Amino acid sequence: MRENVLIKSEILLGLPDFQITGIQRHGGNLRVSASYIGPRVCAHCGSTRLRNKGWVQRTVRHEDWGLRHEVLLLWVPKSKCLVCGRYSRQSLPGILRYQRASEAFQKAIYQQHLDGVNRSCLGRRERIGAATVERYFRHGLQRQFREWHPPACPVLLGIDEHFFTRRKGYATTFCDLRHHKIYDVVLGRSEDALKGYLARLEGKAAVQMVCMDLATVYRSLVHKYFPHAQIVADRFHVIRLVNHHFLACWKDLDPVGSKNRGLLSLLRRHPQNLKPEQKLRLEAYLATQPALETIYGFKQRLCSLLLNKQRTRRQCRKLIPRFLRTVSELRQAILPHLVQLGETLYSWRDEIAAMWRFTRNNGITEGFHNKMELISRQAYGFRNFENYRLRVKVLCS
Numbered sequence: 001m002r003e004n005v006l007i008k009s010e011i012l013l014g015l016p017d018f019q020i021t022g023i024q025r026h027g028g029n030l031r032v033s034a035s036y037i038g039p040r041v042c043a044h045c046g047s048t049r050l051r052n053k054g055w056v057q058r059t060v061r062h063e064d065w066g067l068r069h070e071v072l073l074l075w076v077p078k079s080k081c082l083v084c085g086r087y088s089r090q091s092l093p094g095i096l097r098y099q100r101a102s103e104a105f106q107k108a109i110y111q112q113h114l115d116g117v118n119r120s121c122l123g124r125r126e127r128i129g130a131a132t133v134e135r136y137f138r139h140g141l142q143r144q145f146r147e148w149h150p151p152a153c154p155v156l157l158g159i160d161e162h163f164f165t166r167r168k169g170y171a172t173t174f175c176d177l178r179h180h181k182i183y184d185v186v187l188g189r190s191e192d193a194l195k196g197y198l199a200r201l202e203g204k205a206a207v208q209m210v211c212m213d214l215a216t217v218y219r220s221l222v223h224k225y226f227p228h229a230q231i232v233a234d235r236f237h238v239i240r241l242v243n244h245h246f247l248a249c250w251k252d253l254d255p256v257g258s259k260n261r262g263l264l265s266l267l268r269r270h271p272q273n274l275k276p277e278q279k280l281r282l283e284a285y286l287a288t289q290p291a292l293e294t295i296y297g298f299k300q301r302l303c304s305l306l307l308n309k310q311r312t313r314r315q316c317r318k319l320i321p322r323f324l325r326t327v328s329e330l331r332q333a334i335l336p337h338l339v340q341l342g343e344t345l346y347s348w349r350d351e352i353a354a355m356w357r358f359t360r361n362n363g364i365t366e367g368f369h370n371k372m373e374l375i376s377r378q379a380y381g382f383r384n385f386e387n388y389r390l391r392v393k394v395l396c397s
């Protein structure tokens, strides 16, 4: 009989070692009284040789029953330890010390806030403060974070910057490209801002590959802190750079035509993505601009060269002289934008050549940047970078 009551109590409460002694309705809410009947141990030394010192009542908020709030009135034994001589109250399963809500209730709040119910609304609905919602949510994030954050740095790393706030500026993202997870975000993008973090980072020597955009600060940091890593340029950023300089050239050559947005869209696209009628329009325009036509052809050849991927070592050996020839042509050009592009590509020649060997790129990181923006907007922006970091690390993995 006693066993039976125990099991029913556990089913109703979702907590072990309690016996329900009464259920009352109180202003539309539930008040459940229960007594602790589990094993007793000293909170200080763990001894079971105790002298009973009476009972004390704890009031604890618990999971809702539908829309009705539930409050537990728990009778908890006090005792004096016969080994260490100290007094203690019995610690309870599923309810942490000093907490006025059970773990189950806190988890429910965490989940609802994570699903997008905002703090003030959730606080009103549950009759708790907005700050309490925030606190439970942060505990939940920390719990998740402890469960799955690996201490060592990922072997395939993607590094990129993203905008955080106007006051604090940019942040740097470290992305695990093999497992499609965000490893970490760090405030700042300069060497001074990152060197402390990188010095502390574990597993740097095991990093094999780092993918990044063409930022010299990141390159020098990687050379310094990841001695065995191969730097790979991010294909998307390289192509974007080529397009940027090409369009700047176009502005110099034809200031009037370059204001035409239709033409801009045609010149930006890869030729294979153009419809037949669009191709005709583009050809007609280029026929009137012979200098531009040459540069356009040159740009297309350069882009198709850069778009190679998953090449073997031997295939790469054939591509390298073609690339170097193109770059030296650029550096000898008359137009300043082309010269500048040539210089940049020349300084990144090793990283760009490495791009042909790999398929991985920072597309994953860019995708996560979208999600981080969403996290930031859902919270109406962050003032505290650590709060933002914790959310990003738990939600983007």
Ligand SMILES: [Zn+2]
Residues within 6 Å of the ligand: 042, 043, 044, 045, 046, 047, 081, 082, 083, 084, 085, 086
């Ligand atoms: Zn003791």
